[in-house]
Amino acid sequence: QKEVEQNSGPLSVPEGAIASLNCTYSDRGSQSFFWYRQYSGKSPELIMSIYSNGDKEDGRFTAQLNKASQYVSLLIRDSQPSDSATYLCAVNEEGYSTLTFGKGTMLLVSP
């Protein structure tokens, strides 16, 4: 059974701080890693994809991947109240059409 684990939170950070969201996965065959943002009552929205070890930056977002430790993280710099949402980590194995999702971490950014 493939598992993707996330701390449910909530993770509370003040406006302007760095938010760090973490995710671990069980399947060493996993090749692709995605972060989705889900606002309350809305559908998940893809915000980052990462496929190789190391960091990938996109604006205020940085995804970090360490396949040896089976760990992927998302850093949000200069957090804004509009970043308050649940962040879902998703993982898939090469050649498979399905994703395994974590249950998500709720992020609360206070003004």
Place this chain on the structure above:
Amino acid sequence: SQTIHQWPATLVQPVGSPLSLECTVEGTSNPNLYWYRQAAGRGLQLLFYSVGIGQISSEVPQNLSASRPQDRQFILSSKKLLLSDSGFYLCAWSPALDSAGNQPQHFGDGTRLSIL
């Protein structure tokens, strides 16, 4: 660009009634299609996925069924709804697997289903 349409946005149904939710994708051919359910405060549960017309894989035994009558159309159905079928139903699509083998999924706006 690709777009995914899902309707209706909200639905209130009595126990025992039938269900039909529809999802269509535009701007791509032969997409992989998915149906998920998200119960209140819970994670995403994959219900069905399809890699082609008439090809349906079921992940969870349910009183639900899925069909793919056309390349870019995915339908979720039930003959008799249960109270436990309440939830947020999401359709998603991804490009067919290429040589890299990995593609993200993109979600529709979802249908919030309440069973009374």
